[in-house]
Amino acid sequence: MPSWKKWTSALVLILTVGTSPSPIVVLVVIFVLGVFMTNFMSNTATCALLVPIGLSLASQLGFDPKAVLAAIVIASSLAYATPIGMPANTMVYNIAGYSFMDYVKAGLPLIVVSSIVALVLLPILFPF
Numbered sequence: 001m002p003s004w005k006k007w008t009s010a011l012v013l014i015l016t017v018g019t020s021p022s023p024i025v026v027l028v029v030i031f032v033l034g035v036f037m038t039n040f041m042s043n044t045a046t047c048a049l050l051v052p053i054g055l056s057l058a059s060q061l062g063f064d065p066k067a068v069l070a071a072i073v074i075a076s077s078l079a080y081a082t083p084i085g086m087p088a089n090t091m092v093y094n095i096a097g098y099s100f101m102d103y104v105k106a107g108l109p110l111i112v113v114s115s116i117v118a119l120v121l122l123p124i125l126f127p128f
Helices: 003-017 023-038 043-061 065-075 087-096 100-125
Strands: none
Touching (some): 023 043, 023 065, 023 100, 043 065
16 A cells, blocks of 8 residues: 555644543544545455554554554444445445436445444443
8 A cells, every 4th residue: 555645644633632632532433433434445455454554543542552452443343334345235226227326225224333333332442
């Protein structure tokens, strides 16, 4: 993976969370970034890109990295809103004749509910 992609992701995180953010803000920003990215690329690639960034952020800010890593892994699995993110969605896309917006209509509510549940439970299960 080109290094400019890693630096772009890191720059987005730094500009969004600031220099001394709370752990919850870091968790939410990484989670939202992971959800967005996984809908347009594979979940493995999303994890491979965000895990080093999340680990370095957590260690530099003094947070427990378990919560950040769990957030990245969960967010990377929420590829419901596009046919691009999951191979099964891509296979059904052509055969069933679904449009791109069909995935968005069905996937966004699932992502919102899953994100709320995950972001409520992550700080409880993995305290900072």
